[in-house]
Amino acid sequence: MKLRPGGFSADRVLRRFLPRTLFGRSLLIVLIPLVLLQAVALLLFYGNHLNELSRRLAGGVAGEVGFMIDEIDRAPDTRGLIIQETDRYFQFSTVFLRNQVLRRLPPPDAPGPVDDDLARGLAQNLHRPFNVAWNTTPGFIRINVQMADGVLSIDVSRKRLYIGTFYLFLIWVIGTAGLLFGISALFLRTQVRGITRLAVAAEAFGMGRDPGPIKPEGAVEVRRAAAAFNRMQERLRRFLAQRTTMLAGVSHDLRTPLTRLRLSLAMLPEADAGEMAEMTGDIEEMEQLIATYLSFARGEGSEQAVPTDVTGLLEDVAAAARRAGARIDCDAPEGLSATLRPEAMRRVLTNLIDNARRHAGQMWLGAAMSGRTLRIVIEDDGPGIPASQREAVFRPFETASAGGTGLGLAIARDIVGAHGGDIFLLDRPGGGLRVVIELPA
Ligand SMILES: Nc1ncnc2c1ncn2[C@@H]1O[C@H](COP(=O)(O)OP(=O)(O)OP(=O)(O)O)[C@@H](O)[C@H]1O
Ligand SMILES: [Mg+2]
Incomplete structure (x- = not known):
């Protein structure tokens, strides 16, 4: 099969950023769905909720400002009194700048949904030119309205427009993710430890060392693998011991008749010296063979x-x-x-x-x-x-x-x-x- 170059590189990138250990990967499997779920919940629920809330808050403030301007228009002489009353009830802080004209303001630093909502609400409620300054006083926004004989400058607390729980939600998301991470890490470690131990023991056994039986630990499958490894180790050891014992036994038992043969050969009357030397040579060779077997058998077992x-x-x-x-x-x-x-x-x-x-x-x-x-x-x-x-x-x-x-x-x-x-x-x-x-x- 030919790999598409795109698929190939994506795979490589994925592999490069994926943790390599079982522990890391398992943690990721737990965490990714959680974070995704939280993000979707945040977007769906909180996004909508936040928009709606901000629209209503902005609408409220715009309505109040509109009411104030309307009152002043109806009775311009009582402007001071109206300002006093509205400041008290709506928590505004208003000054009237006589004979001034509305200046152009720089656009807000970070325009957001609240700005738009407020601007829209004000445009609906006011029939006069206005602008909104977002950064003049910390904690406040300033709404400037052009009146017939000056500018009405109203400071509204930002708290009336924003809800501060967004950070709470963020902390909640991060907090739960962190908590889950901790708990999963704790549990996963035991699971992974069982597998790691098995791998180390298998490697040592393969190199001819004796790791001893390993303690079964973790999930059923891991325990089963550990138990199977222990049994295999035991069987192999028994098999090796059997083979060694047999080899040693055979070699050992052959030695005695060979020695006897050699002795009898030496005692024979010297009939044919050449033939006898050959036979003695053969016997020596056999003895040497047996010595090799014996040392091999002895060494390997223990x-x-x-x-x-x-x-x-x-x-x-x-x-x-x-x-x-x-x-x-x-x-x-x-x-x-x-x-x-x-x-x-x-x-x-x-x-x-x-x-x-x-x-x-x-x-x-x-x-x-x-x-x-x-x-x-x-x-x-x-x-x-x-x-x-x-x-x-x-x-x-x-x-x-x-x-x-x-x-x-x-x-x-x-x-x-x-x-x-x-x-x-x-x-x-x-x-x-x-x-x-x-x-x-
Ligand atoms: N260094 C070497 N140069 C050339 N041939 C070699 C060399 N080492 C081993 N051989 C050949 O390889 C074969 C096998 O060697 P091996 O060591 O297994 O047996 P052996 O030396 O005949 O017997 P043993 O080692 O059991 O006494 C032999 O035929 C040997 O001649
Ligand atoms: Mg040799």
């Missing part, structure tokens, strides 16, 4: 991943190889550390170095941390492994070198995989094999 000094481990392994006569350079920065099973990792490295020794003269061992990945590299200057063979050599017994069993690389990949890592075979620039081990640190 060892725990612990924070390990990787630099020290590499140097150890290199030193041991050197004592056995290998030429090996070790180049790892000081203080490399990762959580892994040290004995299992030592077996991996020993296997790889043994392989290199069989095929090459010089070896290089190195390690580096890049981000959260520990990368260990083992290189040699031997013939390398052709690309077509690189899968086969990992399969147990499929390819074995002279004197080997064909298990070394299989075990190595098993152990690295159990750490949540991976192992690659590559060409070394300049000839030879490069083995790269990547482990999550």
Whole structure:
């Protein structure tokens, strides 16, 4: 399917502004409808209500001003008295500016519905020129009306035109949203914590660590996932233990008859020395095989991943190889550390170095941390492994070198995989094999 460019970018924008965590998204799912609902309510109900109210208030004030002007027109001599009375009853504050003419006023700063309503109401009630000044005195508006012999200037309290509850409503909207936000955050945290805990435990288990059973917490589905994870963990552990025990048992039981065989062979009269040496060789090979199985079985079952000094481990392994006569350079920065099973990792490295020794003269061992990945590299200057063979050599017994069993690389990949890592075979620039081990640190 071809994506429309518009849809694509909208999607990207949405994804960029959407919170990435489950917690954030859930909160948004709760909050957006609430705020929308409040906004619609505000617009529909309060907007109409406010308009109507402002129209009536403005109409009231305009009517009163109109009444006052009409009274003055009817009896111009009693103007002072009328002003006094209307000021008292309508809470106006009026002055008469004799012989003045109406000046043009600047337009109001922020004309709103109230201005229009008032202007319309005044136009209906007055039959004289007038203007309204909104900003002369704080808290008041001034209505100027042109009379025959001067200007009547009436100050009306703004309170008579405005209702102050709009802010209350706004506070109410924000307040309820805030309250809901708090309550949802509190509840959602527990839900999300269950999932987070499950994710962390699953990741640790995948890397060969033992997170232990996790506490089921939160909604039914989350609890069920946690319980299922616990059961799976238990089953896997039992399965692993069974396999290990069986392997150890078989290897162990085979040892005794082999030893017996070797002894009887040594006691036979020297009939054919050549044949006997061959048979002894075969028996030795079998014993070696069994030793490998046993150490494999023993190591895998019980060892725990612990924070390990990787630099020290590499140097150890290199030193041991050197004592056995290998030429090996070790180049790892000081203080490399990762959580892994040290004995299992030592077996991996020993296997790889043994392989290199069989095929090459010089070896290089190195390690580096890049981000959260520990990368260990083992290189040699031997013939390398052709690309077509690189899968086969990992399969147990499929390819074995002279004197080997064909298990070394299989075990190595098993152990690295159990750490949540991976192992690659590559060409070394300049000839030879490069083995790269990547482990999550
Ligand atoms: N560094 C290397 N250079 C060339 N070939 C190699 C190298 N490492 C391993 N191989 C080849 O890969 C195959 C598998 O190696 P693997 O370590 O699994 O078995 P092995 O060495 O024969 O036996 P084991 O390690 O169990 O004693 C062998 O045929 C071996 O020759
Ligand atoms: Mg090997």
